[in-house]
Amino acid sequence: xxxxxxxxxxxxxxxxVTKEYCLRDSFFSRGSTCVIAMNNVNLAIQKGExxxxxxxxxxxxxxxGRLMVKLENPxxxxxxxxxxxxxxxxxxxxxxxxxxxxxxxxxxxxxLNPHLSISETILEPLxxxxxGDAHSREQxxxxxxxxxxxxxxxxxYNRYPHQLSGGQRQRVAIARAIVLDPEFIVADEPxxxxxxxxxxxxxxxxxxxxxxxNMAFLFITHNLAAAKYLCDRIAVIHNGVIVETGSTNVVIRxxxxxxxxxxxxxxxxFNF
Amino acid sequence: MALLNxxxxxxxxxxxxxxxxxxNDISFSIEQGRSLGxxxxxxxxxxxxxxxxxxxxxxxxxxxQGDIYFNGSNLAGLNDKQWRDFRGREISMIFQAAMNAMNPxxxxxxxxxxxxxxxxxEMSKTDINEKVKTLFNMxxxxxxxxxxxxxxxxxxxKQRAIIAMALACNPRLIIADEPTTALDVIVQDQILxxxxxxxxxxxxxxxxxxxxxxxxxxxxxxxxxxxGGQIVEKGKREEVFKCPLHPYTKxxxxxxxxxxxxxxxxxxxxxxxxxxxxFNGKCCFAGSCNCCTAKCKSHSPGWVNMxxxxxxxxxxxxxxxxxxxx
Ligand SMILES: Nc1ncnc2c1ncn2[C@@H]1O[C@H](COP(=O)(O)OP(=O)(O)OP(=O)(O)O)[C@@H](O)[C@H]1O
Ligand SMILES: Nc1ncnc2c1ncn2[C@@H]1O[C@H](COP(=O)(O)OP(=O)(O)OP(=O)(O)O)[C@@H](O)[C@H]1O
Ligand SMILES: [Mg+2]
Ligand SMILES: [Mg+2]
Numbered sequence: 001x002x003x004x005x006x007x008x009x010x011x012x013x014x015x016x017v018t019k020e021y022c023l024r025d026s027f028f029s030r031g032s033t034c035v036i037a038m039n040n041v042n043l044a045i046q047k048g049e050x051x052x053x054x055x056x057x058x059x060x061x062x063x064x065g066r067l068m069v070k071l072e073n074p075x076x077x078x079x080x081x082x083x084x085x086x087x088x089x090x091x092x093x094x095x096x097x098x099x100x101x102x103x104x105x106x107x108x109x110x111x112l113n114p115h116l117s118i119s120e121t122i123l124e125p126l127x128x129x130x131x132g133d134a135h136s137r138e139q140x141x142x143x144x145x146x147x148x149x150x151x152x153x154x155x156x157y158n159r160y161p162h163q164l165s166g167g168q169r170q171r172v173a174i175a176r177a178i179v180l181d182p183e184f185i186v187a188d189e190p191x192x193x194x195x196x197x198x199x200x201x202x203x204x205x206x207x208x209x210x211x212x213x214n215m216a217f218l219f220i221t222h223n224l225a226a227a228k229y230l231c232d233r234i235a236v237i238h239n240g241v242i243v244e245t246g247s248t249n250v251v252i253r254x255x256x257x258x259x260x261x262x263x264x265x266x267x268x269x270f271n272f
Numbered sequence: 273m274a275l276l277n278x279x280x281x282x283x284x285x286x287x288x289x290x291x292x293x294x295x296n297d298i299s300f301s302i303e304q305g306r307s308l309g310x311x312x313x314x315x316x317x318x319x320x321x322x323x324x325x326x327x328x329x330x331x332x333x334x335x336x337q338g339d340i341y342f343n344g345s346n347l348a349g350l351n352d353k354q355w356r357d358f359r360g361r362e363i364s365m366i367f368q369a370a371m372n373a374m375n376p377x378x379x380x381x382x383x384x385x386x387x388x389x390x391x392x393x394e395m396s397k398t399d400i401n402e403k404v405k406t407l408f409n410m411x412x413x414x415x416x417x418x419x420x421x422x423x424x425x426x427x428x429x430k431q432r433a434i435i436a437m438a439l440a441c442n443p444r445l446i447i448a449d450e451p452t453t454a455l456d457v458i459v460q461d462q463i464l465x466x467x468x469x470x471x472x473x474x475x476x477x478x479x480x481x482x483x484x485x486x487x488x489x490x491x492x493x494x495x496x497x498x499x500g501g502q503i504v505e506k507g508k509r510e511e512v513f514k515c516p517l518h519p520y521t522k523x524x525x526x527x528x529x530x531x532x533x534x535x536x537x538x539x540x541x542x543x544x545x546x547x548x549x550x551f552n553g554k555c556c557f558a559g560s561c562n563c564c565t566a567k568c569k570s571h572s573p574g575w576v577n578m579x580x581x582x583x584x585x586x587x588x589x590x591x592x593x594x595x596x597x598x
Contacts (some may be wrong), residue, residue, distance in 0.1 A: 057427045057456045107454065155547065158288055162330075166368055166450070167314020167483065192453050195313050195483035196527040197540050204539045222456035225529040229537070252531065266457045267531055268486035270513055 009083040010044035011184050011216045012068060012101075017041045017077035019063050019240075037063040039240040040077070045184075048214040050206065052231035052248060054221060056259065060240040061220045062106060065186035068218065069103040070094070081184070099129050102177040103186040106220075108169035108193065112161040118145075119157045122176050129180060144175045147205065149198060166193045174202070181213060188220045203230045224263055228252055236260045273344070274301035275477050276325075276445060281338035281348075283317075283324050290549040294320040296501035297337070302494070304444065307471055307478040309492030309509070311485050311524070316498040318481045319368055322447045325479070326365050327355035343444070361391050364438040365447040368481075373434075374422040380433050381408075381418040387440045407436040411466055428459035435466060442474070449481045464491055485528055489513050494581075497521045500546030500556035507582030517576070517584035517591055519561045555586070563593045 019038040037060045045051045053061050066072050067079060070086060078085050081097065089097055105111035112121060122141045126132060132140065145153040148171040161169055170193045177185055187206070191199035203226065209215055221227050227234050228248050236244040236257060243257040255261045283295040295317040302308045310318045323329050325340065327350060340347040342362065350358065367373055375383060381404055388400050395403075408418060411432040422430055431451060438446055448467065452460040468491060471478050482488050488495065488509075495512040497505040497520065505518040516522050523540050546556035555561070558568040567587055575583045576591060584591065 055456075057459055152547065155289060155549070163285070163287065165315040165319060170314075189454075193314065193450070193483070195311070195524065196485065196529070197524055198314055200527045200529060200537070200539050223529075225531050225533060228531060229529050229533060229535065263457060264531065266461045268457065268460075268484070268490060269530060270486060270489050 008046060010080075011047050011049075011082060012043070012045045012218070013078075013080040013083075014041050014043040014064075014067075015078045015080070017064075017067065017074045017079060019060075019067060019072070020075045036240050038067070038074075041237075041240075041242055043235060043242070043245075045216050045218060047216055048210055049233070050210060050217045050219055050231050052219045052221060052227040052234035053237060054224065054227055054234055054260075054263065055237035056222070059237045061237060062188055063240075064237070065103055065188050065218060065220060068184070068186050069101050070097060071103075095129075099125070099180050100183045101186070102180065102182040102184075104170075104173050104177045104188060104190045106188040106192070108161075108166065108173045111173055112169055114161050117158050117160055118150075118164075118172055121161075121172060122179050125176065125180050131180070140179060141175075144179045147178070148172075148175045149201065150175070167195065167198065170194060171198075178209065182215065184216050184218075186218045186220070189222075190219075191226065192221075192223075199226070200229075206230065222263070224252060224267055236263075274341075275304045275343060276479075277301040277339075277341040278325075279339045279341070281321075281324065281340065282336040283320055283329065283333060284336045285330075286332040287549070292548045293336070293551060294333075294501050294548060295324070296548075296551065298498075298501075298503045300496055300503065300506065302445070302477050302479065304477055305471070305475040306494065307468075307480055307492045308494045308496065309480045309482070309488035310496050310498055311482060311488050312498030313500075313524075314483060317501045318483075318498060319449055322365055322367075322449050322479070322481060325363060325445075325447060327352075327359055328365075360387065360443070361441050362443055363445045363447065364441065364443040366434055366438050366449060366451045368449040368453075374430060376422055379419050379421055380425070384433075384437050384440055387437050391441045403440070407439055408433075410439070410470070411436045412462075428455055428462065431455060431459075431463055432466065435463070435470075439470065439474075439476075443476065445477045445479065446470075447479045447481070450483070451480075452487060453482070453484070460487070467491060485513070485524060497524070500551070501548055502556065502585060504557065504586070505584045507578070511579065511582040515578070515582075517578060517582070518557075518586055519563050519590070520557045521584075523560075561590075563590050565590055565593065 017038055018040055020034050020036050022034040053064060055061050067074055086097060119141055122144060123137055126137045142153040145156060150156045150171050174190060191202055219231055231248045234248045234251055235242050238259045244251060244260055255264055279299050281295055281298050282293060285292045285294055312318060335348055338348060384404050385400055388403060413429060413432055452463050470476055480488060480491050492509060495507060495509050496503045499520045505512060505521045516525055526538060527540060553572045555568050555573045558564045568590060573586050576586055576588050577583050
C-alpha cells in the first residue's frame with residue numbers, strides 16, 4: 001500500500017462525477033428523456049501534467065471540461081482543485097477560481113464575442129481581475145499575441161473576430177486563456193482548426209508553458225497522434241464512461257478497449 | 273475544356289491598416305468530375321477563394337484582378353442578381369463551421385426543401401419530397417430523422433445533412449471548406465467516403481479545402497499548396513506529397529504528426545505570419561525559409577516545372593540548395 005501522506009495532491013481531481021442532462025420531450029408532455037453525459041468519472045491530474053481525454057463525438061469530453069471550469073455543476077460526485085472541493089464556492093472565491101482555471105473552447109466561431117476587438121478580448125480578463133495598469137496590460141496583450149503566433153500584433157490588435165480566419169480566431173482564444181497565467185487549462189480540441197505547422201508549434205508552446213510555470217492541462221482531442229506527442233497520460237471515454245486510462249505510449253501500443261482500437265485503425269495516414 | 277478556370281485572381285480586403293491581399297495572383301483549373309484540394313496555413317486565403325467562387329465576399333472585399341471562367345462564362349463580372357440565380361444551382365459550398373449555420377428553429381427537411389424550391393420554382397411538391405428522400409438516402413440519414421430539428425442531430429449527422437443540402441440542386445461543382453474539422457476521426461472517415469462516392473456517382477467536381485494534409489491526400493487527385501495568399505506548389509497528389517518541391521510544402525509535411533512520429537520530431541520555428549498588407553511581390557515564405565538566398569529577397573519567384581503537372585513557385589537555385597541541404 002502506498003503511503004497516503006506522500007502522494008502529491010492533484011491539481012484537479014474528479015471523484016465519482018456523474019452529469020445528467022434531462023430534457024422535457026415537449027412543452028405539454030410530462031415525460032422527460034435524460035442523457036447521462038458523464039457516468040461515475042474518476043480522474044486525477046497532477047501539477048505540470050498534460051492529460052489527454054480522447055473519445056468519440058458525444059462521449060462527454062466537453063462536458064468534463066465544462067465541469068472542471070465550473071460552467072456547470074455535477075449531478076453527483078466531487079471536483080477538487082488542489083485538494084479543495086469546489087461544490088459551494090461563491091463570490092470572491094469563485095472569481096479567483098475562474099482566474100486559475102481556464103478553458104479554450106472547441107469552436108472559435110462561437111466562443112469569441114463578435115462585438116469585442118481582438119485586443120479587448122484579451123484585455124478583458126486582465127481588467128476583470130484588476131491586473132496591472134493600462135500600459136502593462138497592453139504590453140501583456142502584445143506579448144501574448146506574439147506567443148500564439150499572431151504577429152505583428154499591431155496588425156491584429158484592432159480587428160474583430162469576423163475579420164480573422166478560423167485558425168486565427170482559435171489563436172485568439174488561446175491567447176485569452178493563457179493571458180492570466182492560470183494553474184490549469186482545459187483545452188478542448190484547440191488545434192482542430194489549425195494546420196500542421198501551427199498545431200505542432202502550439203503543442204511545443206504548451207509544453208514550454210507547462211515546464212516554465214508547472215501548469216497542468218486537460219487536453220481534449222480525438223487525434224491520437226497529437227495526444228501521443230503531447231500527453232503524459234490519456235483516458236479514453238466512451239458513452240460517458242472512462243474505459244481506459246494509462247500512460248499514452250502504453251495505451252496506444254496496447255489498446256484494450258475496442259473503441260481505442262478503432263480510433264487507432266481509422267487514424268488518417270497517407271495511403272493512396 | 274476545363275469546367276472551372278481561374279486566371280490571375282487577386283482578392284483584397286479593405287482594413288484599417290491598408291488593403292490586405294488575401295488571395296494574390298492565383299491561377300488554377302479543374303475538369304468535370306475531378307477533385308482539387310487546397311492546403312495551407314491557417315489564414316492563407318483558402319476560404320476567401322471559396323467565397324469568391326460563390327460570389328459571397330463580404331462588403332469590404334473585392335476582386336482586384338483576374339477572371340473566373342465557369343463552363344465558358346466569366347463570373348468575375350456578375351452583378352448581385354446574376355449571382356443569386358447562379359449560386360447553389362451550378363456551384364454550391366459546404367461552409368467552414370457549417371454545422372452551426374443550420375437554422376435551429378426549422379426542421380431539417382424543411383431547410384432542404386426550401387433550398388430546392390428557391391432554385392426550381394417549377395418543381396412539384398411530390399417531386400421535391402422524392403428528391404429530399406433520395407438525398408438523405410445518399411448521405412445515410414434514416415427517413416424517420418427527416419423531421420428532427422438540427423440540435424437533435426449529432427455533429428456528424430448535421431454535417432451529412434449539410435452535404436445533402438449542398439447536393440440539392442445537382443451542382444456541377446461542390447466547394448467543401450473544412451467539412452470534417454469538427455468531427456472525430458471515425459465520423460470523418462464516413463463523410464470523406466460519402467464525398468468520394470458522390471464525386472464518382474454524379475461526376476461532380478469537388479474543390480476541397482482543408483488544413484489537414486492527410487484528409488486532402490485521401491480525397492483529392494490534384495493538390496494546390498498555398499502560403500500567404502499565393503499558390504506555391506501544384507501537382508498530382510502523388511507528386512506533391514511523395515516528392516514535395518517547395519520548402520513550405522516540405523515544412524508542412526515534416527510537421528505532420530502521425531502515430532509513429534517520435535517525440536523529438538523537428539518543430540519549425542514560430543513563423544512570422546506573412547504580412548499581407550505590405551507584401552511586395554517577393555516570396556512571402558522567404559522570412560521563414562531555411563534555403564532562402566539573396567535572390568529570394570530581391571526578385572519575384574517564378575514557376576519551376578518538375579513535370580507537366582507538377583510545379584513550384586520558387587527559384588531553381590533555391591530548390592537545388594534545398595535538395596542538397598537535406
Ligand atoms: N446542454 C445539454 N443538454 C442536453 N444534452 C447535452 C447538453 N450538453 C451535452 N449534452 C449531451 O451530452 C453528451 C455528451 O456531450 P459532449 O458535448 O460532452 O460530447 P463531446 O465528447 O464533447 O463530443 P464532441 O466530440 O462532438 O464535441 C451528448 O450526448 C450530448 O448530446
Ligand atoms: N472580412 C475580413 N476583413 C479583413 N480581413 C479578412 C477578412 N476575412 C478574412 N480576412 C483575412 O484574410 C486572410 C485570409 O483569410 P481566409 O479566411 O481566407 O483564410 P483560410 O485560409 O480560410 O484560413 P483558415 O484555415 O484559418 O480558415 C486572413 O489573413 C484573414 O485575417
Ligand atoms: Mg466536445
Ligand atoms: Mg478558412
